[in-house]
Amino acid sequence: xxxxxxxxxxxxxxxxxxxxxxxxxxxxxxxxxxxxxxxxxxxxxxxxxxxxxxxxxxxxxxxxxxxxxxxxxxxxxxxxxxxxxxxxxxxxxxxxxxxxxxxxxxxxxxxxxxxxxxxxxxxxxxxxxxxxxxxxxxxxxxxxxxxxxxxxxxxxxxxxxxxxxxxxxxxxxxxxxxxxxxxxxxxxxxxxxxxxxxxxxxxxxxxxxxxxxxxxxxxxx
Numbered sequence: 742x743x744x745x746x747x748x749x750x751x752x753x754x755x756x757x758x759x760x761x762x763x764x765x766x767x768x769x770x771x772x773x774x775x776x777x778x779x780x781x782x783x784x785x786x787x788x789x790x791x792x793x794x795x796x797x798x799x800x801x802x803x804x805x806x807x808x809x810x811x812x813x814x815x816x817x818x819x820x821x822x823x824x825x826x827x828x829x830x831x832x833x834x835x836x837x838x839x840x841x842x843x844x845x846x847x848x849x850x851x852x853x854x855x856x857x858x859x860x861x862x863x864x865x866x867x868x869x870x871x872x873x874x875x876x877x878x879x880x881x882x883x884x885x886x887x888x889x890x891x892x893x894x895x896x897x898x899x900x901x902x903x904x905x906x907x908x909x910x911x912x913x914x915x916x917x918x919x920x921x922x923x924x925x926x927x928x929x930x931x932x933x934x935x936x937x938x939x940x941x942x943x944x945x946x947x948x949x950x951x952x953x954x955x956x957x958x959x960x961x962x
Contacts, residue, residue: 765792766796767792767793767794767796767797767800767803768793770789770790770792770793770796771789771790771793771802771803771806773785773789774786774787774788774789774790774793774806774810775806777789778806778809778810778813781813783810783813783814784814786806786810786813787807787810787811787814790803790806790807790809790810791807793806794806794807794823799830800830801826801827801828801830801831801834801837802827802831802834804823804824804826804827804830805823805824805827805834805836805837807823808820808821808822808823808824808826808827808837808840808841809840811823812840812843812844817844817847817848818848820840820841820844821841821844821845821848824837824840824841824844825841828841828864832864832865833864833865833868835861835865835868835870835871835874836870838857838858838860838861838864838865838871838874839858839861839870839871839874841857842854842855842857842858842861842874842878845857854878855878858871858874858875858878859875861874861875862875862891862894865898866898867898867899868898868899869895869896869898869899869902869904869905870895870902870904872891872892872894872895872898872905873891873892873895873904873905873908873909875891876888876889876890876891876892876894876895876908876912877908879891880912885916888912889912889916892905892908892909892912893909895908895909896909896925901932902932903928903929903930903932903933904929906925906926906928906929906932907925907926907929909922909925910922910923910924910925910926910929913925
């Protein structure tokens, strides 16, 4: 069973609707959902996210958050419905593909899981996360050759993604390509100097971790 520390699309100026003294709108309901989600009160989070999604059914972020709450509650059938809805509304929502694929994995639907990872790479050609998420999946399955291809595709898709360089570096060093791996560690630190994972890896050459948490999603505007 694959485990995932779920994240939700948090608002930059989060605040609870009941503190505003006015009738809540979709954004305020979403704020409430984020608040409850962070407290691991997933039932309450789901209710708030559903209110937001009902008010703005074409908002992909709200659909994503409804799916995240269902996934946290273990209701994977409903989670997959809403992740797919989010992807239809916003094909570039990289984390939706990863979480959807993990739902499929947890349901034992491996073919759908891999198809979803591949679709994420195709639909977001300029984003690194879909490629390295797929690479991590492949690595977990033991396909190191194909995993390397997608770790490299992640760097090519977005050369300024520090996580892409970090993951490629971990892979290369594990595969005995230390010099090239160290180059990508250094590039990762240049892009994100305070990245504790990168710093630790440069110092200790830690092995790759296939089940890293997902990258932080975009902020709702």
